[in-house]
Amino acid sequence: MPEMPEVETVRRTLTPLAVGKVIKKVDLWYPNIISSDHREFKNKLVGKKILAIDRYAKFLLIRLSEDLTIVSHLRMEGKYYLSLPATPKDKHDHVQFEFTDGTSLRYNDVRKFGRMQLVETGSEKIVTGIAKLGPEADSPEFTLDYFYAGLNKRHKNIKNVLLDQSLVSGLGNIYVDEVLWSSKIHPLSICNKIPKDKVAILRDEINHTIEEAIKYKGTTVHTYLDANGDTGHYQNRLKAYGHAGEKCRRCQSKLEKIKVSGRGTTFCPNCQVMYK
DNA sequence: CGCACTGTTTAAGC
DNA sequence: TGCTTAAACAGTGC
Numbered sequence: 001m002p003e004m005p006e007v008e009t010v011r012r013t014l015t016p017l018a019v020g021k022v023i024k025k026v027d028l029w030y031p032n033i034i035s036s037d038h039r040e041f042k043n044k045l046v047g048k049k050i051l052a053i054d055r056y057a058k059f060l061l062i063r064l065s066e067d068l069t070i071v072s073h074l075r076m077e078g079k080y081y082l083s084l085p086a087t088p089k090d091k092h093d094h095v096q097f098e099f100t101d102g103t104s105l106r107y108n109d110v111r112k113f114g115r116m117q118l119v120e121t122g123s124e125k126i127v128t129g130i131a132k133l134g135p136e137a138d139s140p141e142f143t144l145d146y147f148y149a150g151l152n153k154r155h156k157n158i159k160n161v162l163l164d165q166s167l168v169s170g171l172g173n174i175y176v177d178e179v180l181w182s183s184k185i186h187p188l189s190i191c192n193k194i195p196k197d198k199v200a201i202l203r204d205e206i207n208h209t210i211e212e213a214i215k216y217k218g219t220t221v222h223t224y225l226d227a228n229g230d231t232g233h234y235q236n237r238l239k240a241y242g243h244a245g246e247k248c249r250r251c252q253s254k255l256e257k258i259k260v261s262g263r264g265t266t267f268c269p270n271c272q273v274m275y276k
Numbered sequence: 277c278g279c280a281c282t283g284t285t286t287a288a289g290c
Numbered sequence: 291t292g293c294t295t296a297a298a299c300a301g302t303g304c
Contacts, residue, residue, distance in 0.1 A: 002282065032299095058283080075283050077301085092301085111300050113283070129284065156294090165284085172282060222282060223302090241282095262296075264280070 002074045004058055004137060004170030005213035006224055006232060010080060011055045013227035017082045018062075021099040022049045025085075030094035033107065035128070036117040044068065044118060045097070056124070057133050057169035067121040071130070072107075078114030080227045081106055110223065129165075137170040137210045148199045151191040158194065159187035160261040170210065173263045174219055174241045179205045180267060181240035184250075186274035187258075187265050193275040212237070240266045 002010065026042045028034060034041045048068060054061040062070040072078075083106045085098045095107040095116065107114070117127050125131045134150075135141035150167045151158075161167055162176045171179070180187050183202040185194065194202075213219060218232030221242060225231060235242070239249055244257035244266045253270035 006282080073283080075299095076281075109300095110302070111281090113299060113301095115284095160294095163283090174282060219282080224282070261294095263283095 002058060002076075002078070002218075002224060003172035003175050003213075004055075005175070005210055005216075005234065006218035006226075007055055007058050007060060007074065008214050009218045009226045009232065010074070011053050011060060013230075014060075014080050015053050017227055018050050018080075018105055019052060020050065021101060021103070021105075022047065023064075023097050024100045025098040027096040027098070028094075029089060029096070030112060032112065033094045033109065033114060033116055034118075035115045036119070041116075041118050045070075056130070057136055057165065058172070059124075059127075059130060061124065063121065069119055069121045069124060070116055071119055071124055071127045072116045073114060073129070074109070075111075075113035075115070077111050077223055078107065078109040079225055081108065081225075081229060082227070132166050133169040134165065134167045135169065137168050137206050142168055142203070142206075144196075144200050144203050147203050148196050151194060151199060154191040156191060157188045157260060158185060158191055159263075159265060161191050163261060163263065168206065171206065173265075174221065174238070175206075175209055175213065177241040177266050178238060179209050181272060182209065184272050186269075186272040187260050187267050189273070189275040195275070198273075198275070240268070242266070 023045045026045050028038060031038045048064040050064060052063040060072040083104050085104045090108060092110045093106050093108050097105040154161055159176055162171050182205040213234045216234040219234040220231035221235055244255050246255055248255055248268040251271045253268055255266055256269050257264055257266045
């Protein structure tokens with residue numbers, strides 16, 4: 001499901017459903033979702049109020065009273081939705097936060113890849129994966145000079161580096177294919193061989209694509225839904241991902257699909273230039 | 277039955 | 291030591 005635009009959409013839809021509520025009880029139906037201590041997670045959260053929901057790259061940060069934060073990563077298929085404690089548990093509901101107002105928030109995850117961890121607000125960096133994150137794709141720190149210098153140091157292919165999160169965070173498999181198509185850069189291009197003017201175009205396309213995808217409330221390709229149960233709409237605007245075998249919208253060549261860094265990768269072999 | 281899947285970590289190999 | 295690749299997580303759907 002979720003790359004940065006989808007997580008941001010979840011943040012926006014979840015905020016009005018959850019902020020201001022006070023946790024009465026926590027049900028851990030599949031405790032492995034919690035990477036911190038399970039008993040502490042259940043006990044410490046009782047009586048805490050949800051103050052806000054923030055986001056950093058693909059992580060949701062659920063801010064609670066008394067300086068606590070639940071760091072939540074949806075990985076491939078995690079979803080939040082508002083329910084009632086008495087509603088029968090769905091097969092893939094794994095965590096429930098019961099609130100004092102009689103409602104509840106449920107975490108549902110078909111593949112059980114998602115993780116939550118309770119930390120003290122301000123020490124989010126102790127969560128595996130957060131410390132290595134580079135600047136977010138839509139942040140002011142993601143400048144051309146920073147991006148170009150970072151690519152110059154790397155000898156790997158561009159698709160791998162954009163997926164890695166350490167140079168720039170927030171992109172996933174779908175948006176990487178999209179921005180490389182938009183920038184006319186072949187996914188196997190070697191980072192330090194890409195000329196600066198192309199890097200500038202790529203940076204702009206990353207900004208633009210993320211912005212557009214948030215505007216369209218994300219991309220639903222498998223099962224992604226926001227906290228209201230609604231799909232995204234950006235899937236109708238994808239030009240590469242999911243269109244293997246079809247004609248390239250720019251040059252009419254046939255889009256190809258290969259495997260890069262273990263991920264399916266769709267691109268146009270004619271108009272996406274290979275730098276190596 | 278085999279393979280692919282929005283993400284990330286960890287183990288294994290060189 | 292460090293980089294790269296494969297496997298692992300677990301389930302569904304084609």
